[in-house]
Amino acid sequence: MHPAFRGRAIARRLMEMCIKEARLGAEHVLGLHTSAIMPDAQHLYRRLGFLQVRELAPLSGQQYWLYRLDLRP
Template sequence: MRYRKGQLNDLVRLKQLAMLSWNRYEKELSPSNWKKLSVSLTNDNTYLTLLEDSDSMICETDDEKIIGMAFIVPSGNPTEIFDETWSYIRFVTVHPEFAGQGIGRKLTEHCIEIAKHNNEKSIALHTSVMMKEAIHLYESLGFKVLLEIEPRLGKQYWLYILHL
């Protein structure tokens, strides 16, 4: 396995990875909420924006199969969830066949290192009750719950922060 920066020509494979990985949540969501999520996961603009506005980290096999991704968005890009003074992590995703091999941890650690290199003061992220492995990972890396945010996709979500 190797880690590298994502590129625009990765777009199709990033969407495929997202659907393979996030498909496991379909049964936990209502049909309408699953449709909302799957539309976002397959929308070219979701990834084009992230590839253009953030630092991306891709994990791929020796035969160039993308099996992991994560994005660190720099401060100055606020959303309804994230403050303009925070950098934030999006879409930490690992192919189900490669789960449990530390790829999500390595991707998140790469994001933290990029944020430190860019002199960011804080990194935020959000995650939900249905993502128990992610919660454990983020907390083990020092992220702390800042607050519970409005439910998304009908599920409980929290905003986490790591001060650098």
């Protein structure tokens, strides 16, 4: 996110909307990947309940991880 827009909870609201839509669509799992250059995003994902599943193969010299959120009640 552009630094001028940080601190406004935009990313959190977008993620909450994605989670809500996935639940409304009767999805069971929501997955995403993130890289080492996004520590703030990783923190947000963990706060929202995502768990780190595994490390992925590096891409363009960057370390990546797979995250998962179980949507089942």
